[in-house]
Amino acid sequence: MTDETPTAVQYGIGPIGSRIANAAHRTGFEFVGAVDIDPEKVGADLGEVAGFGESVGVEVTDDAAAALAADPDVVFHSTVSDVETALPQLLEIVESGANIVSTTEELAYPQWAAPDAAVELDEAATDSGVTVLGTGINPGFVMDTMPAFLSTPMASVDRVTVERVQDAASRREPLQRKVGAGVTVETFERDIATEAGHVGSTESVAMLGDALSFDIDDIEETIEPVIAEDRVETEYLTVEAGEVAGIRQVARGYADGEERITLDLQMYVGADEPRDEVHFESKPPVSVTVDGGYHGDVSTSAVVANVAPTVIAADPGLRSMTDLIPTFTREV
């Protein structure tokens, strides 16, 4: 990587895609193409659309094949959350011979919920000699890779609980609306619960379970409103006491009926102790706290850009973040 400047295509230039392109531009990737379907962006310069503060001589196109013809080392893919919709895009990239780092949440560990797509992608990537990785701050780091890594110095692990508590008041308005801040419990149950959920918790449970050799055979998710105890005002909205402040989403991984992994994600306005917290029932027992928690958007783009050199150098195939680090192994 130090001999030659690695080249990249940005595929999807929404809020996260723009941040990724910026991060990769800053860390030294040379962009040779950019793809977006938004007519307002097509034809414009990537540097302008993504806010590099300079033009980079790369015109945004809605024709993926044209952008991929530039033969990039890696494609930063940031379009949708579900693997089914992303699959044709991912296969086209793989068949063009480029490595992929994607923020498609379900791609972080598609083996659980989309096993057929996982096999198809793995075979296509292996055939093309490229590596495919889904990552981000969550899924991809806080609730899966980080606990797996932190378990390295443990003789054994029985159970892992991760709590990620975020104050939605510090995030963009659409996110505050999305988690239901300011609506009644009734409205939440009717309109929000099915839509507000974070995508990727199932994948995080499955990935972490695999890294810890837990033989997870069942994953359940629940979603419920967090009710405001006091009035909260944000830049964009007001939540009265008794109204919904946001969501709490819990994913549980079971092995043989026993709950081994609990991922507890809370995103609401007025959260007074935002944090990422990991508790291990293990030898030795360990609890780790990230004060304030890793920031969602900033951290996702940084993870994507920072792991890209490792992805380019990795063995071909579909990989998960925990494949790329030497984690706890109970059985050899």
Place this chain on the structure above:
Amino acid sequence: MTDETPTAVQYGIGPIGSRIANAAHRTGFEFVGAVDIDPEKVGADLGEVAGFGESVGVEVTDDAAAALAADPDVVFHSTVSDVETALPQLLEIVESGANIVSTTEELAYPQWAAPDAAVELDEAATDSGVTVLGTGINPGFVMDTMPAFLSTPMASVDRVTVERVQDAASRREPLQRKVGAGVTVETFERDIATEAGHVGSTESVAMLGDALSFDIDDIEETIEPVIAEDRVETEYLTVEAGEVAGIRQVARGYADGEERITLDLQMYVGADEPRDEVHFESKPPVSVTVDGGYHGDVSTSAVVANVAPTVIAADPGLRSMTDLIPTFTREV
């Protein structure tokens, strides 16, 4: 690794070596040899000497060549702290064709303080097609690999501070004596300061600096007594107020005159908030705390056993822990 049981030789069966052998035995390694120079151990069964609770049909020998003739996949090496003394042992193992995971502290990153030995080992390992890794909880995890890993979701890092505060009262008597608990400041300055120091802080600074692309050009270490404010009694000794409770050892890494890395290790009886704490001046800023801190002895043996499969599978040569994980990269 799942197809065949990996084989191992335990080289050095002191307190740490015994724990490593236990951890590896439990995780599924098959021991095919054991080396120690202690006449009390030579001729006895490894399982008996290391306290497996069962014999494993492996006789401890003081003849390394004889043990290595069994052609193990990996040698767990735990003899001395300095690379110079360990070098002939390590070279003999490498030349026999076995991978090495060693707790020799200076081997965690010998490129800084023992560059000639590092080159010699790297060449010998590459020639033999084996991998050599020095690791443990510290150096090897808490003050180097963990902060490097935790920086993955950061857009940039300016400075890192790690504090490891341990309550020596929870450790073995020799360790309490070693850090000077219960002696006067005068005695500490005369007898303890030069002997009590933790080996590996320089290596941790150099390894972390390399992982973060800091271009560290100077490393300084200081050691000073921690003075007891109140009387402390442990199982083994008593420290009066005003006497030495233990040590504080600080290693600082500079790039171009600027302090970029600070590793602050405190080991004293009566430490009231034992912890491992990492502070990043970074985008975004992040602080991470391991409540109570990772336990020294238990965690070292677990790290060694848990990373062994990765070491066996890794590309040949001398490696450091941070080579084995995809960490923060500011320049590609």
